[in-house]
Amino acid sequence: MDTSALATSFGARLPDWVAAELAGVPEVLATDEDRIRLVNRLAERNHRENTGGPFAALVVESGTGRLLSAGVNLVLASGLSSTHAEVVALSLAQTRLGAWDLGAPGGPGLELVVNWRPCVMCYGAAMWSGVRRLLLAGDGPEVEALTGFDEGPMREDWVEQFDARGIEIVRGVLRDEAVEVFRAYGERDDAVVYNARGAAAEATASRSA
Template identity: 65%
Template sequence: MTQSPDDSRTSGLATGFSAQLPAWLQGELTAVSTPRVTPEERMELVNYLADRNWREGNGGPFAAIVVDHVTGEVISVGVNVVLSTGLSSMHAEVTAISLAQVALGSWDLGADPERELELVVNWRPCVMCYGSTMWSGVRHLVVAGSGPELERLSGFDEGPMREDWAAQFEARGISVTEGVGRDDALRVFREYGEADVLVYNARGAGAIALD
């Protein structure tokens, strides 16, 4: 194929993309970056960010943070920015994982054997973020819950997951903890669902009858 330095400008094809945290969250990063020692403190932040995110109009009611499993140092914070970026893959987990990898300068968040990193999310990841978490290098996943309540309350389609999803994580050296901050998480989903805002998954939640 031909080589030309002008090709990328004449083809009309996009050559890159980017995602930014919303301005409201960028304005709170110093407060947000305080170390969080207990699982409950970590999930409290995640539930706060998830609730604020949909109300600000950036995307769905989802947030995720990457922390040092032992010290609670915050490595990154992410929210769902599908609407603000125009990119359907920019769920909270992908955003938080990517920002942690920017911060640490590595695609492998498990590269340092002395430091185990933990992803904290306000529900079980959708099938895309399930894989994104698996390939990220985090050693621990903490979620507020994993049942069908999320889809029922919010209207989101979370995709076809296997029954043994947690065992598959464990088999790859990633521990799974459920049930932290569950009531707060459910309240966020309920209020989002009742607000009748846009559910942006392209194919909608009408087709999960196979599951």
């Protein structure tokens, strides 16, 4: 087999606007509200910049509030379906620390901050990353109802599954603010909803037809 045409690497990088947006952000985000307010802001700008969907995530030291990484959804910018905000933020934190296990013994307790409950893919990514806390603006049907994105077949006992693995879940911080970001995306005439297939994709296609 001629392997010369096969891809042997892949990757993604944050758009330049993210660094500009973070330039004025303090290194320490002291409260849950500070952390969620930032992810909501990044999620809003991400879709306005047309670099991805209205999603953002951070990895933060729980005890100190020190920001380790920030990620936004890069599916459109990278052409990679796996580059959801959670995966981007976790990967950048792992790269910075040089460790695949963000919960390794001797290190600080880390948390993943997201502007909504993870989709089915990011559910697994968060669970296996090593973070010990998951801070969410909210959970529920609003993302799918307002944007048309298919979040996948999440387990009804997803909170209990995290808890069983020693991962604390905190929900409902600045929830209404997060919902307004999704509403704004769903109201855009040019919003791209990148569901590969299924009922949600068909509904989106019929809505835009």
